[in-house]
Amino acid sequence: MWLWLLQRVTAVILLLGLAAHIIVTHSLNLGELSYDNVAARLATGFFVVVDFSLLAAGLFHGLNGIRMVLLDYGFSGRSQTVLSWLLLAVGVAVFAAGTWALWPWLTT
Amino acid sequence: MTGKDRETANVGAGLWKGAGMWAWLFHRVSGLVLALYLFAHIWVISTGAAAGADAFDTMFKTLESPFFIVLDLALLAAVVYHAFNGIRVILFDLGIAIRQQKTLWWVVIGASVAVMAVFAVISFSYIASHG
Numbered sequence: 001m002w003l004w005l006l007q008r009v010t011a012v013i014l015l016l017g018l019a020a021h022i023i024v025t026h027s028l029n030l031g032e033l034s035y036d037n038v039a040a041r042l043a044t045g046f047f048v049v050v051d052f053s054l055l056a057a058g059l060f061h062g063l064n065g066i067r068m069v070l071l072d073y074g075f076s077g078r079s080q081t082v083l084s085w086l087l088l089a090v091g092v093a094v095f096a097a098g099t100w101a102l103w104p105w106l107t108t
Numbered sequence: 109m110t111g112k113d114r115e116t117a118n119v120g121a122g123l124w125k126g127a128g129m130w131a132w133l134f135h136r137v138s139g140l141v142l143a144l145y146l147f148a149h150i151w152v153i154s155t156g157a158a159a160g161a162d163a164f165d166t167m168f169k170t171l172e173s174p175f176f177i178v179l180d181l182a183l184l185a186a187v188v189y190h191a192f193n194g195i196r197v198i199l200f201d202l203g204i205a206i207r208q209q210k211t212l213w214w215v216v217i218g219a220s221v222a223v224m225a226v227f228a229v230i231s232f233s234y235i236a237s238h239g
Contacts, residue, residue, distance in 0.1 A: 003185045008198055008201065011194050011198065012198075014181075014191075015191055015194070017150060018191070022184070022187070026180070027158070027227070027230055030172070030177075030230065030231075030234050031172055031234060031238055032164045033168040033171070033172060034164070034168055035161035035162075035165055036161075055150075058146050059146070062139075062142065062143035062146050063143070065139045065140075066140070066143055066145055069136060069139075069140065070215050094147065094150055095126040097150055097151075097154050098153075098154065100154055100158075101150065101153045101154030101157045101158070102157070103157075104158075
């Protein structure tokens with residue numbers, strides 16, 4: 001129930017965040033992408049919020065989506081619990097990797 | 109058991125015909141593609157950022173070449189379909205327009221094609237002027 005609701009909530013965050021990300025980063029700045037170009041965007045609080053929202057919501061939505069697909073192929077009971085914790089661990093680890101990727105721009 | 113019996117005996121059987129089944133299958137396949145892409149995306153950006161500003165800029169020269177821009181359009185098609193069909197699924201969750209699910213799927217396809225047409229124009233005019 002809560003995972004289902006969170007899948008919908010993250011869907012809405014992704015709709016808005018990805019629209020901003022794709023239009024601004026990949027259409028308006030097409031051909032301009034560079035270290036400094038990313039730095040200029042991340043100097044605004046708005047894109048720091050967009051990027052971290054996309055990282056968190058994208059990872060949750062993607063990993064929970066993978067979980068739902070796998071559950072259709074017979075995971076239940078104990079294996080379902082193990083699978084869920086495993087995917088959560090992957091999510092936390094990749095969130096850390098994503099934060100590490102953004103770090104150079106956030107600290108200069 | 110006749111086909112008619114099988115259809116009424118198994119509620120799921122009706123799902124495996126027509127628009128609803130394709131909508132579900134496309135949503136699932138595009139979702140898996142996007143989940144795998146997300147990991148690749150985080151990997152590429154984090155290794156690129158760690159390599160320093162010059163290496164990062166060189167990497168983007170490659171990623172904004174015509175080949176990758178066309179590849180991005182394919183990725184965008186998966187994003188746009190998944191997004192519009194996701195809105196369709198949320199509407200059903202809210203109890204809205206369930207009986208119009210087939211019509212709504214064609215709306216999803218139409219909206220996706222329209223948005224992709226805009227991005228295709230942006231991408232190909234960029235390639236034409238810089239390629």
